[in-house]
Amino acid sequence: MMGNDFLFQTLSSWSTSSIEEVASTGPGIRFFQLSVYKDRHVVERLVRRVEWAGFKAITLTVDAQRLGRRENDIKNRFTLPPNLTLKNFEGLDLGKMDKVESSGLASYFAGQIDRTLSLKDMKWLQSITSLPILVKGVLTVEDTRIAIQNGAAGIIVSNHGARQLDFVPATIMVLEEVVKAAQGRVPVFLDGGVRRGTDVFKALALGASGVFIGRPVVFSLAAEGEAGVRKVLQMLREEFELTMALSGCRSLSEITRDHIIARWDAPRL
Amino acid sequence: MMGNDFLFQTLSSWSTSSIEEVASTGPGIRFFQLSVYKDRHVVERLVRRVEWAGFKAITLTVDAQRLGRRENDIKNRFTLPPNLTLKNFEGLDLGKMDKVESSGLASYFAGQIDRTLSLKDMKWLQSITSLPILVKGVLTVEDTRIAIQNGAAGIIVSNHGARQLDFVPATIMVLEEVVKAAQGRVPVFLDGGVRRGTDVFKALALGASGVFIGRPVVFSLAAEGEAGVRKVLQMLREEFELTMALSGCRSLSEITRDHIIARWDAPRL
């Protein structure tokens, strides 16, 4: 994510704008983050729409076959406000979250999402689409190997914003082990905790091919709308470019592991 | 401790309900946590009652032959409130704690408990009962080996809620060394600090066969009575099961050491 040429988007299955609405906003590289519904017809229909809309890849979420226990959502009885719906599911009558005693999201999730998700679903997905499939939610060597052996086109190191399981490691702490396990066979991306250009630099130095950001976009959108998002992207771009310059890197390929010090590095003596 | 099938109780010698009252509440697997009184007739009588009441094992407390210096108890002049007695000792006129200038518990303890407790008492205990005897209060390789060599049917890694000796390690920090020392010959349990399902998962990943909880039960009992205890057990069960699911474990046997990262683990690079 540097110039606009380097910018791409991954759209949630549960976006409140539809696949087609997003695609209609103009050119751009888009991935679709697929949630696997119990009803595979729902999934297949999503995949078709994504293909027709020109998305470039599917990111298959493998760390949310069950929803984490999000105690704030339970306490606040979180649900979508009335004016918002899950637009991609409106025609299927799956677009609304009920208001329930605990978390409306948890309730919707338990009702619709397939908790038996496994490698056979990845095989099935590969059988119904030729789009590249990235595996999102990998934190270990083992899962990296399994994903690649089963045809993953890329790995996204993610802990789902640390909302799924308490005590998961920070993604930046396990990125390097995943990169090593991938052995350069597929690109490895990272999300989680990217707030500054220095974070982007660290991820790239540890071997990431790119990073995804969530909250900086959402918060700036809430604060200042489109202008806010432009501002946050501009800030990240400038900070990253400045970090490169001050680290003596003239191009992305000059960013190496030696440009950073990780907690687990031996002293250089 | 998962489903109710996996739930068992260990009852303190100093419970304010008697062995027989507890047994009469219905079926269940019960252990008895034995305090060794100076008067061995008292101990033998306890053991007989435990056997008759259908308890499945004795846990012999080996970290409290002396009571730790509990400064809050001293400052607060802790003693049992008048409406409570040590029910198991009522007939022996040992059921009450006096109100003294310092800790009533410390005073009672110094008067009744045998501070010379040693391996010969374990031998004696084995000679008077055929119940399996677990050793509770182990924190080291050395004590694990001694306990097993002397016939322990199991090990409970415990620091007595950290109330006995300042600076003892947290049980989760020494669990792995005890498990390795046990070499699979007897089960190793853990108590101390278990508050969430993730804690249960960590203990099992480090090799524990199960965990004991104290304060969550006591606090929920105080707050909401039986319903509170049910709630806390339910919470632990659900969180543990969710942790398994999100860690990709379909059964207890699939929980391995590689599912967690301990502070002392080398970087996986």
Place this chain on the structure above:
Amino acid sequence: MMGNDFLFQTLSSWSTSSIEEVASTGPGIRFFQLSVYKDRHVVERLVRRVEWAGFKAITLTVDAQRLGRRENDIKNRFTLPPNLTLKNFEGLDLGKMDKVESSGLASYFAGQIDRTLSLKDMKWLQSITSLPILVKGVLTVEDTRIAIQNGAAGIIVSNHGARQLDFVPATIMVLEEVVKAAQGRVPVFLDGGVRRGTDVFKALALGASGVFIGRPVVFSLAAEGEAGVRKVLQMLREEFELTMALSGCRSLSEITRDHIIARWDAPRL
């Protein structure tokens, strides 16, 4: 920096007193900290004035070819107060910083300083002066080697007061690696974080030939003028000498690596 004989000064290009004014205050060893302007005539003229004024060395700043993102300066719209100018550039009409919407320093910097600074500029500098050139802003083995191979007369381990790039290491943490890389071929100095005589001692024990201080001088100047600066220098001198005495060092050469313990040292067992 011990007795006055050991005291020397490095003057910023952007001082608010001119090279000549500083030189006229009396004898003393002075270095000049050179900022490389886009217009090399400006640079060459500075170098000539520095030579004529009897300065002993040039320190070439290599960590500020771009100005760090100093958010306080941006927020406060930092610029020089009207009564101060960059005296060395008055005749060149480059002495003033404009008042702008963000940081006046950043604006001036972006306009005047050459962001393409590289080794060829060091070569050029060597071609126009015979003054020794120290390289300031080194934090790694790699840059140390490059600097020495290209004729640096000394190394200054500096992170520019940590104002250039977030997450740079503290200079004291990398000093030893730089000293080892220098292999005794040129002296290594340190700046950053020196506040007490114990800090000077630590730097020397890690192999520094000397240290530079900035804020202690500036703060004491602001608080008590010349007397304040004398006081802070006296304090550092006395504390350093006392540290030597209490560490059993009778001369600078008796200060060794064994007189300190660094975080990365193995236990001495």
Place this chain on the structure above:
Amino acid sequence: MMGNDFLFQTLSSWSTSSIEEVASTGPGIRFFQLSVYKDRHVVERLVRRVEWAGFKAITLTVDAQRLGRRENDIKNRFTLPPNLTLKNFEGLDLGKMDKVESSGLASYFAGQIDRTLSLKDMKWLQSITSLPILVKGVLTVEDTRIAIQNGAAGIIVSNHGARQLDFVPATIMVLEEVVKAAQGRVPVFLDGGVRRGTDVFKALALGASGVFIGRPVVFSLAAEGEAGVRKVLQMLREEFELTMALSGCRSLSEITRDHIIARWDAPRL
């Protein structure tokens, strides 16, 4: 320091009761902590009085040939209150500290104490007395070896209450390295930071032959006089004995290195 049989005292040269007054209070094992005055006649006279008063050893302070920069003393213009004098020096007209602009102690120290203290003074001291001489203020392997090679009868690991030099290690952190360097040739003691019986246990487990305490005695004396000191000694004795019992140690010789875990210990796996 366990029962009274294990209790001994070390008296400061600058005590406000004289050597003879202290000796007259009854039997007891006493050491004398010797400060080396510029005037060696003063020192020799102290040594003679100590011998005559039946003291058992001299502890030679080697970390205070210069007084540390004690900023609180400077700020508070510390001096002895008028009703107190350095009783051991009354006849020599050296018993009073002047009230000065900064620290009265620092002023007295600078005037009287020999900052050139070195091994030749230890040799001289050995030549004038047959009392065993312990070296107090050792923190390293190197100084341990030098002290023993030069006839020290014992080592006291001390950082002078951390009042001499900022950043000295805590004594408990270096005790083990000193004990190993001493190779059992002389006893090693520790002072600094001993506040609880657990601290005594840790020091002994790391190889100390005993510990010295200062502030607990001084504070309890200020709070409750003789009864306070008795109380604090009783507390330490009871806590230490309880720590032994709960660690399974029936005698001092059963306290081993394996009874504690130090920060630098490898995991026991």
